[in-house]
Amino acid sequence: xxxxxxxxxxxxxxxxxxxxxxxxxxxxxxxxxxxxxxxxxxxxxxxxxxxxxxxxxxxxxxxxxxxxxxxxxxxxxxxxxxxxxxxxxxxxxxxxxxxxxxxxxxxxxxxxxxxxxxxxxxxxxxxxxxxxxxxxxxxxxxxxxxxxxxxxxxxxxxxxxxxxxxxxxxxxxxxxxxxxxxxxxxxxxxxxxxxxxxxxxxxxxxxxxxxxxxxxxxxxxxxxxxxxxxxxxxxxxxxxxxxxxxxxxxxxxxxxxxxxxxxxxxxxxxxxxxxxxxxxxxxxxxxxxxxxxxxxxxxxxxxxxxxxxxxxxxxxxxxxxxxxxxxxxxxxxxxxxxxxxxxxxxxxxxxxxxxxxxxxxxxxxxxxxxxxxxxxxxxxxxxxxxxxxxxxxxxxxxxxxxxxxxxxxxxxxxxxxxxxxxxxxxxxxxxxxxxxxxxxxxxxxxxxxxxxxxxxxxxxx
Numbered sequence: 091x092x093x094x095x096x097x098x099x100x101x102x103x104x105x106x107x108x109x110x111x112x113x114x115x116x117x118x119x120x121x122x123x124x125x126x127x128x129x130x131x132x133x134x135x136x137x138x139x140x141x142x143x144x145x146x147x148x149x150x151x152x153x154x155x156x157x158x159x160x161x162x163x164x165x166x167x168x169x170x171x172x173x174x175x176x177x178x179x180x181x182x183x184x185x186x187x188x189x190x191x192x193x194x195x196x197x198x199x200x201x202x203x204x205x206x207x208x209x210x211x212x213x214x215x216x217x218x219x220x221x222x223x224x225x226x227x228x229x230x231x232x233x234x235x236x237x238x239x240x241x242x243x244x245x246x247x248x249x250x251x252x253x254x255x256x257x258x259x260x261x262x263x264x265x266x267x268x269x270x271x272x273x274x275x276x277x278x279x280x281x282x283x284x285x286x287x288x289x290x291x292x293x294x295x296x297x298x299x300x301x302x303x304x305x306x307x308x309x310x311x312x313x314x315x316x317x318x319x320x321x322x323x324x325x326x327x328x329x330x331x332x333x334x335x336x337x338x339x340x341x342x343x344x345x346x347x348x349x350x351x352x353x354x355x356x357x358x359x360x361x362x363x364x365x366x367x368x369x370x371x372x373x374x375x376x377x378x379x380x381x382x383x384x385x386x387x388x389x390x391x392x393x394x395x396x397x398x399x400x401x402x403x404x405x406x407x408x409x410x411x412x413x414x415x416x417x418x419x420x421x422x423x424x425x426x427x428x429x430x431x432x433x434x435x436x437x438x439x440x441x442x443x444x445x446x447x448x449x450x451x452x453x454x455x456x457x458x459x460x461x462x463x464x465x466x467x468x469x470x471x472x473x474x475x476x477x478x479x480x481x482x483x484x485x486x487x488x489x490x491x492x493x494x495x496x497x498x499x500x501x502x503x504x505x506x507x508x509x510x511x512x513x514x515x516x517x518x519x520x521x522x523x524x525x526x527x528x529x530x531x532x533x534x535x536x537x538x539x540x541x542x543x544x545x546x547x548x549x550x551x
Contacts, residue, residue: 119265141284164249165349173341174194176403252271398480414485422474
């Protein structure tokens with residue numbers, strides 16, 4: 091029985107367990123730093139927000155509004171890094187180091203041009219852009235938003251290049267180094283906030299400068315070390331890089347669908363936030379805290395998914411399709427364990443966190459009930475709706491992932507949520523009913539695609 095099930099997932103006769111591309115030790119060295127990095131980034135982001143909140147309501151409102159744009163842009167840059175990860179990992183899997191380095195140079199050039207263009211464009215129309223997105227807001231909030239946006243937008247090229255530089259190291263199996271840089275950078279950001287906000291009383295300008303300087307640090311350090319020849323991927327002689335449009339098309343063929351998927355996800359979140367904002371202060375507070383806690387308990391699974399891209403990419407590049415399927419199932423198992431543990435730990439910490447945050451009784455009760463539902467449902471269905479998609483993207487099957495994720499999100503997560511609120515009068519719990527439905531449908535479609543094996547037959551290089 092076990093053998094039959096195993097052969098439905100992958101053909102075990104084509105896998106030599108003694109000659110696997112990645113040993114358990116390799117996986118541990120790849121995945122643990124990724125999980126730690128994702129967790130620390132999330133916690134540092136929370137600390138950053140709490141420090142800015144001490145400046146006043148106008149400051150925290152401005153930072154929150156501008157960060158909704160920044161997060162959208164960050165997700166698009168992350169998608170470009172996905173394109174670089176997939177192409178470079180497949181070349182490494184083939185053992186074609188020279189082609190891998192050529193692809194890395196084209197990723198560097200492409201991301202630099204796109205991110206710099208975004209920066210110049212956004213600076214030129216910043217007031218119009220903020221007014222278009224946020225409409226009429228308090229004059230002080232708009233003034234703070236313009237100040238914060240004007241500085242943080244300068245960090246886009248550095249942030250984008252750090253994303254792809256980190257991806258190059260992860261493709262090589264070294265996720266520990268970018269983790270260290272990220273941890274140091276986050277620490278510098280916190281220290282910078284403390285000095286500039288509390289010491290020099292620079293308000294949102296201080297917060298923005300601390301963010302900019304920490305991102306410059308990340309970018310400079312990672313590309314300084316990428317010049318060293320003693321590693322699989324080397325990027326050097328930056329000024330002599332010339333565009334290779336055939337390679338750039340391959341990179342964008344992965345990056346654009348992933349960018350659309352990430353962008354639509356952020357737009358969907360904004361639509362849901364606007365719906366919740368009409369439910370009153372208690373609902374807004376409960377939903378905000380629930381969102382934060384839910385994002386933390388999923389960090390481990392996301393880290394494993396990011397690592398899966400490197401693993402599957404190299405397997406596909408090496409022509410080991412059955413091994414790619416084998417590792418997808420194996421890492422789904424790791425993600426399942428991680429999600430169960432993180433959900434239980436987060437649930438145990440929910441009441442103490444709400445107490446420290448000073449939440450009102452009704453908001454705290456609503457948040458606790460929503461977290462209880464998430465803790466029950468998430469370990470059952472979450473991994474199927476997210477982890478296999480990382481492996482499919484690494485094989486080049488990005489359009490299917492984009493169509494399923496975007497369609498499912500808008501139909502179930504957004505439209506169903508709005509329907510339950512507007513027609514049936516549901517409260518914030520409607521957000522999670524929509525979310526659970528989205529996860530379930532998406533997971534079913536992704537697993538059907540996985541079993542079909544079509545995703546492993548894509549040709550990129």
